[in-house]
Amino acid sequence: MPSGPFEQAGGVVRRAFPRVARRTDDLRGLGPALGAIGSLELRLATTKREIRKAQKLRYRVFFEEGAATPDQTARLIRRDICPFDRVCDHLIVLDHAARSGSARVVGAYRLLRQDVAEANFGFYSAGEFDIAPLIARHRGKRFLELGRSCVAPGYRARPTLELLWRGIWAYVRHHRIDAMFGCASLDGADPAEHAAALNHLWRSAPASPEWSAEAAGRRGVDLAPSPGTAFDARAAIRALPTLVRGYWRIGARFGAQAVVDPKFGTTDVFVIMPIADIEARYIRHFSPPGEAAPLAA
Secondary structure, eight states: OOSSOEEEETTEEEEOOOOOOOOTTOOTTOOSEEEEETTEEEEEOOSHHHHHHHHHHHHIIIIIISOOOOOHHHHHHTOOOOGGGGTSEEEEEEETTOTTSSOEEEEEEEEEEHHHHHHTTOOGGGGTBOOHHHHHHTTTOOEEEEEEEEEOTTOOSHHHHHHHHHHHHHHHHHTTOSEEEEEEEEESSOGGGGHHHHHHHHHHOBOOTTTOOOBGGGOOEEOSOOTTOOOOHHHHHHHSOHHHHHHHHTTOEEEEEEEEETTTTEEEEEEEEEGGGSOHHHHHHHSOBTTBSOSOO
16 A cells, blocks of 8 residues: 555545645746747746646546546536645646637646655555655655646647646756656556557566556556567557657656556556656757757747
8 A cells, every 4th residue: 555644435545635735836946937939838837826727727638538537526617626736836838829818728747746745645646556665765866746747639749748848857957856757647447458558668668676666556457468469569659648658758667567547537557757867868958948958949
């Protein structure tokens, strides 16, 4: 069972969340404005209004477009709300040319540093993967959890994704992060439907035992294919979701098991990115201004 406060409900282990204080404007010297491409601006959210806009985008992508099942509150307010939002930093991309007349959030990532997680109620990923042994093996290193990533339809192209990745890299450098991790999701709660994609991750980018995390609560489904299974690498790469493919291309590694998330209707894999192992060409590309390619274009 993952470490931290949990409660049992319907056979599923869930976190019990205490009340915490949250200052949305405390960015510890970073940002909030981090760059722009055309009408798109990258920034860290500093107000509750900006976070609500990110939650509305998440609701549209996860619940309206995807197969996630909203609870009564989320359905009523049409926002993806989560207790972790109170303690995380929120990286957002806004389109200032949106027809609505006000800047529209078209991309989002949620960032949770280890020190913040340990001061509150742990990591979100611990609900699916046993994170504690991984952290214990690397005492003294700083971990960053990436989560709740989404991009609006019509914006799933290089400018938005590039801004998000550059923002993550600026955040990593500012907070001296040693490793990033999280749950990478494939749409659909039947792992068999993702066999080709999961097999590709297992074959091409397996996490070493030192950096891996096993599924929590015996919920894991092995990524390894059955003996004699035919495999088409090109088809498998095409089957990867855009964000998962992005992780794979920058040198991320993946755990050996997948976990089904019934609420979001996804099959999740553990992804780990030790900063020292990320391909140098991508580090140069996403470095802050003055060190490599500029953030603004």
